[in-house]
Amino acid sequence: xxxxxxxxxxxxxxxxxxxxxxxxxxxxxxxxxxxxxxxxxxxxxxxxxxxxxxxxxxxxxxxxxxxxxxxxxxxxxxxxxxxxxxxxxxxxxxxxxxxxxxxxxxxxxxxxxxxxxxxxxxxxxxxxxxxxxxxxxxxxxxxxxxxxxxxxxxxxxxxxxxxxxxxxxxxxxxxxxxxxxxxxxxxxxxxxxxxxxxxxxxxxxxxxxxxxxxxxxxxxxxxxxxxxxxxxxxxxxxxxxxxxxxxxxxxxxxxxxxxxxxxxxxxxxxxxxxxxxxxxxxxxxxxxxxxxxxxxxxxxxxxxxxxxxxxxxxxxxxxxxxxxxxxxxxxxxxxxxxxxxxxxxxxxxxxxxxxxxxxxx
Ligand SMILES: Cc1ncc(COP(=O)(O)O)c(C=O)c1O
Numbered sequence: 485x486x487x488x489x490x491x492x493x494x495x496x497x498x499x500x501x502x503x504x505x506x507x508x509x510x511x512x513x514x515x516x517x518x519x520x521x522x523x524x525x526x527x528x529x530x531x532x533x534x535x536x537x538x539x540x541x542x543x544x545x546x547x548x549x550x551x552x553x554x555x556x557x558x559x560x561x562x563x564x565x566x567x568x569x570x571x572x573x574x575x576x577x578x579x580x581x582x583x584x585x586x587x588x589x590x591x592x593x594x595x596x597x598x599x600x601x602x603x604x605x606x607x608x609x610x611x612x613x614x615x616x617x618x619x620x621x622x623x624x625x626x627x628x629x630x631x632x633x634x635x636x637x638x639x640x641x642x643x644x645x646x647x648x649x650x651x652x653x654x655x656x657x658x659x660x661x662x663x664x665x666x667x668x669x670x671x672x673x674x675x676x677x678x679x680x681x682x683x684x685x686x687x688x689x690x691x692x693x694x695x696x697x698x699x700x701x702x703x704x705x706x707x708x709x710x711x712x713x714x715x716x717x718x719x720x721x722x723x724x725x726x727x728x729x730x731x732x733x734x735x736x737x738x739x740x741x742x743x744x745x746x747x748x749x750x751x752x753x754x755x756x757x758x759x760x761x762x763x764x765x766x767x768x769x770x771x772x773x774x775x776x777x778x779x780x781x782x783x784x785x786x787x788x789x790x791x792x793x794x795x796x797x798x799x800x801x802x803x804x805x806x807x808x809x810x811x812x813x814x815x816x817x818x819x820x821x822x823x824x825x826x827x828x829x830x831x832x833x834x835x836x837x838x839x840x841x842x843x844x845x
Contacts, residue, residue, distance in 0.1 A: 489806040491837050493622045493650060493782040493823035495672035495679055498733070499740055502677055505733040513728055514720040521735055522721050528738035532652065532675075532746065533667070533685045535659035541684040541709045542734065543668075544726050547649040549704070550668025550682030551580050554645055556704040558666065558690055561585040563613040566642070568599045568633070572623035572813040577616050577647055595814050596624045596772040596784075601632050608640040614665075615642050620651035623812040625784030625821065626773040627655060634663050643690050649673055652683065653741055654753045654781045654825055665690040674753070674781055676826030677737035680730050737826075753780045756829035760822060761785075763838050767845065772819060783822045784815070793820050796844055804840035 490497050498506070512518060529540040543553050559565060562585065567578040569592040578588045591607050593600040599617060608615070615637040620627045630646065637644045643665040651657055652667075654674030659667060665687045672679035686706065696707040703723065712723045741749060757780035761771055768788035771778050787793045793810050797820060800806040811819035822837065 486805065489804070489833065489836055489840070491822050491828055491833070492807050492809045493673075493821050494670070494825055496674075496676050496823060496825045497827045498678065499676055499737065499827055501740065502733045502736050505736050506678065506729050508729060508732070511728040511732075513722065513726045513731070518728070519717070519719060519721060521732065525731070525735040525738055528735070528742055529683055529685070532738060532741050533657065533659040533683070534661065534746070535685050535687075537660050538685040538687050539691055539706075539710065541686070541706055542731075543682045543684050543704075543706075543709070544680060544722075544724070544730075545682055546679060547647075547668060547670030547673075547682050548580065550649075550670070550684045551577060551647065553682070553684055553704045553706055553709075554666045554668060554686075555581055555584045555586065556701055557699055557706040558643070558645075558694055559584060559586050559613060562587055564589060564611065566591055566604065566607045566612045566615045568604065568615065568617040568628070569593070570597055570599055570624070570626060570628065571595050571618065571621035573618045573621055573647060573649070575813070577618065581616065595621075596626060597774075598626060598628050598777045599633060601636060604633065604636055608636060608642060612640070612642045614645050616645045616647070618647040618649075619657065619667075620648070620655060620779050620781055622650040622782050622821070623784070623815065624772050625779040625782050626777045627651065627779045627781075628777065630657075630662050630664065638663065643693070650779075650781050650825065653749070654829075655779075656750055659685050659687075663687075671734050671737070674825045675734070675737045675741065677734045678730055680727070681734045750780075753824060753829050756831065756834060757781065757783065757824045759831065760824055760834050760837075763834070764822075767841070769820070772815065781823065781825045783824065784811070784819050785822075786819055791845070793817060796820060796841075799844045800840055804843065806837060806840045808837075 652669030
């Protein structure tokens with residue numbers, strides 16, 4: 485059987501050069517070659533986050549591991565944290581933080597809308613340690629502007645922690661320039677690497693806000709990662725074993741970002757997402773997001789009245805070997821979601837999908 489057309493909003497198909505790294509014989513996660521590759525990957529993370537000043541940690545785990553690491557290292561039981569909820573992943577961030585016994589104060593807006601900045605301002609009349617937001621809501625196809633959130637939060641001395649899982653490497657995200665304090669992403673989305681590495685970026689402001697001796701735990705404690713990166717820099721810069729295949733595949737994906745160049749990569753995502761959206765709209769599948777917030781990495785669209793979204797997702801899979809996603813949470817049964825991330829953002833891929841879609845309509 486030919487390879488499936490994988491258009492879910494992550495994971496996405498691996499670039500052949502990335503897949504090649506996975507097929508190579510395993511190598512040790514220490515020694516000269518490893519240290520060199522690790523250093524190069526950190527340099528490429530600085531490039532991709534546009535964050536030469538930040539500290540970078542390729543935490544081994546899914547995207548959520550990045551959030552756990554930030555929460556574990558920088559938040560404490562009882563800290564008040566305002567979480568912007570305008571979709572499934574905002575609600576998920578709140579769930580994760582509550583599991584850390586953080587006092588979560590949600591600022592909710594309708595799914596499909598952007599953050600409610602006025603309500604955020606009101607919520608921040610009471611002191612809060614941090615504001616947590618999702619940059620690109622994969623559940624609704626909304627990209628939220630970062631600038632106003634950072635501005636309002638910093639006026640009230642709250643840190644800003646950003647879920648950049650479905651935007652990192654695909655949408656503009658100048659971490660240093662925007663003054664973001666901490667952010668996490670995932671390898672399986674716009675980077676088009678295998679799932680399993682959560683790039684975490686931490687600004688000096690956040691790093692210096694806690695004393696290492698006050699942080700409990702070990703693996704999700706970023707001070708552990710920092711200590712190994714310094715004390716074992718010459719041979720073993722991570723605290724634990726890392727799959728060499730996974731890491732070299734991740735590093736290769738980062739090299740591909742640099743080779744393409746961030747501006748070109750962002751422009752490609754924008755162009756391909758528009759191509760897909762225009763064609764979907766023509767067929768009666770308009771985006772849920774308003775035009776000024778519409779995402780360039782995932783199209784979340786409503787379906788014509790005569791179409792059952794779940795049946796459509798199934799038919800595409802069973803009859804055309806084509807994978808897209810249905811709606812999540814309150815948009816379940818109402819929307820479909822199609823990714824244009826990394827390797828998916830190519831004209832021939834989008835046209836093949838549209839051909840399969842037309843055959844189902
Ligand atoms: C915006 C967003 N945040 C968080 C996650 C969770 O990522 P992971 O499943 O890698 O932990 C996802 C996954 O789709 C996502 O889209």
